Amino acid sequence: MWLARGPKAKAYIFGTIHIMKADVAWTTPAIDRALAESDDLWLEVPDDLRDPSAIMPAIKDLGMDPAHPLSSKISKADLDRLDAAFKAAGLPGEAPFDAFRPWFAALMVSVLPTIKSGYSGENGVDATLRARMTAAGKPVKGFETLNEQLHLFSDLSPAQEVALLHQSLATSGGADSPDIDRLESAWQSGDIAQVVRYEGQMQALDPSLTAALLTNRNANWAKQLDQRLRGDGTSFVAVGIAHLSGPGSLIEDLTKLGYTVTRVE
Numbered sequence: 106m107w108l109a110r111g112p113k114a115k116a117y118i119f120g121t122i123h124i125m126k127a128d129v130a131w132t133t134p135a136i137d138r139a140l141a142e143s144d145d146l147w148l149e150v151p152d153d154l155r156d157p158s159a160i161m162p163a164i165k166d167l168g169m170d171p172a173h174p175l176s177s178k179i180s181k182a183d184l185d186r187l188d189a190a191f192k193a194a195g196l197p198g199e200a201p202f203d204a205f206r207p208w209f210a211a212l213m214v215s216v217l218p219t220i221k222s223g224y225s226g227e228n229g230v231d232a233t234l235r236a237r238m239t240a241a242g243k244p245v246k247g248f249e250t251l252n253e254q255l256h257l258f259s260d261l262s263p264a265q266e267v268a269l270l271h272q273s274l275a276t277s278g279g280a281d282s283p284d285i286d287r288l289e290s291a292w293q294s295g296d297i298a299q300v301v302r303y304e305g306q307m308q309a310l311d312p313s314l315t316a317a318l319l320t321n322r323n324a325n326w327a328k329q330l331d332q333r334l335r336g337d338g339t340s341f342v343a344v345g346i347a348h349l350s351g352p353g354s355l356i357e358d359l360t361k362l363g364y365t366v367t368r369v370e
Contacts, residue, residue, distance in 0.1 A: 106136060106370035107349070111334030117143060120346030122292055124216070124285075126223045129173035129232065131293060135370045142339035146238040147233050147333075151247030151252050163252060167259035168209035174212055175203050179267055186274040186305065190214050194221050207266035208258040210271040218277060219285045236345050245261060246345070248326045257317060265314055270313075281366070293300050297350055320353035328357035347354070 117139040125131075141145075150189040152159060155161055166205065175368055191202065194217035202210060228231060235245055251256075261269065291299035326344070348355050359366050 106139065106368070107356055107366050108369045109334060109364045109366045110332065110338075111364065113337045114334045114339065115326055116147075116330060116334060116340045116342050116345075118342045118359075119230075120347065120349040121234075121343045122289060122293070123229045123231055123232075123345060124219055124224040125225050125228040125230060125289070127225070127228050129228070129289075129293075133370060136279045136346075138216045139242075139369075140234070140237065140341055143238075143243070144338040144340050145244045145246055145340050146234055147246050147248065147330075147340055147342040148235065148309075149247065149344050150249055150251050151235075152251045153235060160251065161254050164209065167255050168206050170206045173203040175205050175207060178207055178263070179270060183271055183274055186277075186332040187214065187270075190217065190274065190277055194218055206259070207263075207270040208261055211266075214260070214270070214273040214277050214304055222285065224285060231343060234341070238341070248329055249322075257322070260268050261314070261317060265317070269314060315353075321345065323353055323358050326355055327362060330355075330359060331362050331364075 106120070106354065109116045109118060168193075175187075177185070187202075191197070191213075202213070205213070238245055258269075259322075277286070287299075324346075331343065344355065355365050
């Protein structure tokens with residue numbers, strides 16, 4: 106967790122893991138104090154996504170392309186890897202998912218092993234923080250809407266989508282998903298160097314993908330926080346830990362805007 110200070114306002118910036126196993130104890134007294142002190146919560150997306158009806162219409166519109174089968178867009182090698190990934194997750198293989206666009210297949214490849222290993226968005230840090238601050242009567246805000254976030258993927262070029270799926274297949278942790286276990290362990294211990302190494306492996310993307318999915322978003326969020334920090338009060342900001350580490354991070358962008366950002370936890 107970091108603290109960014111403006112002329113009067115300040116923001117606690119906390120790096121999260123979006124999915125988590127049940128009953129993982131991750132809060133600390135410092136986090137509890139920061140939450141109690143904060144007037145509002147900022148997440149990547151403010152929506153509560155536990156209700157599938159909130160996301161499925163958008164997935165149907167942006168993530169499906171039945172007129173152009175997925176198998177016609179990717180290599181035979183990646184098609185075989187995709188088939189193996191779905192089967193490893195206990196699903197019947199790639200054929201039922203041939204209507205998926207590559208970007209959505211990439212997300213499925215990344216998330217299915219973690220679900221099989223017991224991870225869930227309902228147990229994720231974002232969901233826990235949202236529930237806690239809502240119960241306290243504090244507003245939950247977002248840097249992006251759900252539709253905007255999905256468009257980050259759906260607006261990729263066809264070549265970028267295929268590259269994203271290829272990368273997801275190449276770095277998938279398999280049915281037992283040991284990679285997410287290592288990330289959670291590094292995150293729990295506050296080992297940022299290890300998190301950076303892990304994220305470097307998982308997001309070894311071409312520069313245009315890295316810009317679209319990480320650094321451009323960080324720059325946009327920094328501008329929004331710049332406006333927030335010019336006001337009064339305290340905010341608790343929680344975004345994926347990948348956005349707070351490495352070149353072009355949110356921390357680096359805020360520092361470039363002239364803010365003092367110090368790690369506090």
